[in-house]
Amino acid sequence: MSEELKIADDRMRFTKNTTSSRLALLAIVFDVLYFISIYKSDVGTYYYNIMIGASVVYNLIFLLATFLCSEGVKNYKRSYSKLMIVLGILQIVRIFILPASAHATVVGEPIESIWQVFNVSIPVSVANTVMSDGQFIRVSIYLVLSAICLFASAVINNKKSSALEAHIANLGLDKA
Amino acid sequence: MAELLIQHIDKIYDNNVQAVYDFNLNVKDGELIVLVGPSGCGKSTTLRMVAGLEDISAGHLILDGRDITKTPAKDRDMAMVFQNYALYGHMTIYENMAFSLTLRKENPNVIHKKVMAAAEILGLTNQLNKKPSQLSGGQRQRVAMGRSIVRNPKVFLFDEPLSNLDAKLRGATRREILLLHKRLQATMMYVTHDQTEALTLADRIVCMSMGHVQQVGTPLELYDKPDNLFVATFIGLPPMNIYETVFEEGMLKGKGFNVPLTDEEKDILKDHVGKKVSLGVRPEDIEEASEGGLPVKVFSNENLGMNTLVHGHLGTADGVRVSAKLRGWTNYKNGDQVYVHFKRKHFFDTETTKAIRKEG
Numbered sequence: 001m002s003e004e005l006k007i008a009d010d011r012m013r014f015t016k017n018t019t020s021s022r023l024a025l026l027a028i029v030f031d032v033l034y035f036i037s038i039y040k041s042d043v044g045t046y047y048y049n050i051m052i053g054a055s056v057v058y059n060l061i062f063l064l065a066t067f068l069c070s071e072g073v074k075n076y077k078r079s080y081s082k083l084m085i086v087l088g089i090l091q092i093v094r095i096f097i098l099p100a101s102a103h104a105t106v107v108g109e110p111i112e113s114i115w116q117v118f119n120v121s122i123p124v125s126v127a128n129t130v131m132s133d134g135q136f137i138r139v140s141i142y143l144v145l146s147a148i149c150l151f152a153s154a155v156i157n158n159k160k161s162s163a164l165e166a167h168i169a170n171l172g173l174d175k176a
Numbered sequence: 177m178a179e180l181l182i183q184h185i186d187k188i189y190d191n192n193v194q195a196v197y198d199f200n201l202n203v204k205d206g207e208l209i210v211l212v213g214p215s216g217c218g219k220s221t222t223l224r225m226v227a228g229l230e231d232i233s234a235g236h237l238i239l240d241g242r243d244i245t246k247t248p249a250k251d252r253d254m255a256m257v258f259q260n261y262a263l264y265g266h267m268t269i270y271e272n273m274a275f276s277l278t279l280r281k282e283n284p285n286v287i288h289k290k291v292m293a294a295a296e297i298l299g300l301t302n303q304l305n306k307k308p309s310q311l312s313g314g315q316r317q318r319v320a321m322g323r324s325i326v327r328n329p330k331v332f333l334f335d336e337p338l339s340n341l342d343a344k345l346r347g348a349t350r351r352e353i354l355l356l357h358k359r360l361q362a363t364m365m366y367v368t369h370d371q372t373e374a375l376t377l378a379d380r381i382v383c384m385s386m387g388h389v390q391q392v393g394t395p396l397e398l399y400d401k402p403d404n405l406f407v408a409t410f411i412g413l414p415p416m417n418i419y420e421t422v423f424e425e426g427m428l429k430g431k432g433f434n435v436p437l438t439d440e441e442k443d444i445l446k447d448h449v450g451k452k453v454s455l456g457v458r459p460e461d462i463e464e465a466s467e468g469g470l471p472v473k474v475f476s477n478e479n480l481g482m483n484t485l486v487h488g489h490l491g492t493a494d495g496v497r498v499s500a501k502l503r504g505w506t507n508y509k510n511g512d513q514v515y516v517h518f519k520r521k522h523f524f525d526t527e528t529t530k531a532i533r534k535e536g
Contacts, residue, residue: 004285007285007288007289008284008285010288010292011284011285011288013304013305014268014270014271014288014291014304014305015270015271015284
């Protein structure tokens, strides 16, 4: 192992894992963008039922759990990596629950409009869904980005905490 | 390593109050200079001017040949240790020590090496993950010193760093600063009002009063050859006994006592015949004598272990007090009569307060 790597490992004894912690906080930011986007639309009107309630509760749980993870990984706690992987997978799964369902649900008559292409007017009929294509793509991106942040945070934390544990074992110290 | 020239520096505040008058000093490379004096004498102001925390009203400050009179504090390459530590409470000791280097965006591995080296020197390696609130006052002051060491500055400045510590800790931390100075061989300026700190730490002492430099010299020079009455009474504990006398008939005549002089002492005072002379005698330069010495009527006897501090009235007149540090353990009662002899005397011109010494 090179001298620089040894120093970098030793440095972890006294510094926080800010990279993982900040990535976890970024995952929270993307989740917030997701639910701001989804709740400001008409989804609530059409799905004013147990699904929306469950979604709200899950968002709260997600915020709390991810914040705890960000604090945990800051101190190189390896177990929090597993929790973050689970939360990341759930973020991907969420795309196929509320957003996908809202995107697939058609309400009322199709929306008639005229598209102008090279000075040619083309009448089109667009299905009137609860969630438009644009909004669906946007919320899906938010959830995917949130999941990517969680995975990256977990992987980095796992790598760093393994290196730190090995370094501490080498030094013959108890883990603080 | 650095040489600091302080040339004719004045400090005049906006309200026209002058705090420092014509301060002149050449701090040599690797020297530990202690500025000592009573509260309000201008020693901290001088240090703050050197640090760049106060503007210099007149004069020049030259570090390694470069005029830094107008240079901002951050660019002077000096590190200051304050009385109140000035540590960040929410950061660990490691983060506190690394902070200035992190701000400079130095390589984290280089920062780590420097912090670990400083922690090793100061015995803080096991405290690096703690917060300042978990440390004792002495340890916190060591952290403050560590924060300075990692910067590897040209000059270290200490502003009464031990004032917040209790007596025992102060002694221990003082020894650590001395060891640190020997180890780093760094140029240091240290401000204190405690003469014990000044005498034990300094290569040279600058004694100040009312904004004026009274004397610059080694601790022994200030103790042994004070230039004036202020330095004589300020340096030394208990302070020097001072008596107003007149030099007549080959002796010093005071109120209710006469002090005989040796031929050498008469020679020193030969130009002051009939004039007022202040006689200075250190308590430790007074010893018990058989009858024929100067009579002292005891009113207090303090046993200190190796010595006894005896306070009394000198001669026949009341009101002329004397403090004597007598060797051994004595048990004088209030009103006992003791005879003493002055082993060594200091003479000062009463009018000018300057020391009277043999030329050369």
